[in-house]
Amino acid sequence: MIEETGKIPQATAKRLPLYHRYLKYLHESGKERVSSAELSEAVKVDSATIRRDFSYFGALGKKGYGYNVSYILDFFSKTLSQDKQTNVAIIGVGNLGTALLHYNFMKNNNIKIVAAFDVDANKVGTVQQNIPIYHLNDMQDLLKENKVEVVILTVPSDEAQTTVDRLLEADVKGILNFTPARISVPKHVRVHHIDLTTELQTLIYFLENYPNK
């Protein structure tokens, strides 16, 4: 989760998790410095953009030295809220919801799936991966109780908007929408949309139409 990042432009903020993952890998393999060219090759962002991005958090690379990995990681851990746990809930435990329930978000970040919600009587009341599945009717109370402000939405598309309306009543601030439905939310709520089918179709389209690029 990217916290309020002050002066950092949104485009830069979006690239932070990308940089973070690679810098963490470098740190774990004992590397203390990295050049923007090296980073550029690894994360596929051009080095001028990397230098500009890094200048926002006061990391000015030195010629012949590059960037200090620990310094940047320290900045990231604060900016990306790595130092505090973010509780997340999954709404809709179908095929995709179940897969995400089993995904270990804690591996790299302090993100914890604390609860899941569904309407299917066969699923409600069960526990998967230590995560309890509750009925949707209990969602509002339980989200507040567990301080959940971020949810992953994996309900059927035609249920998306009504479910979101209920989420808004529970003061949810961020929704990762895996349904193909476009959902309406007030300005203070952020929705990020991941439509796997469209992504795959786009990839196939590009392969077919721009085979050499």
Ligand code: ATP
């Ligand atoms: P499955 O094979 O388990 O049905 P699926 O991903 O193909 O998986 P969907 O029809 O997309 O199934 O439903 C996803 C899940 O969302 C199901 O577990 C379903 O019970 C649940 N669900 C349906 N409506 C709601 C709702 N309003 N709120 C929460 N969960 C819901």
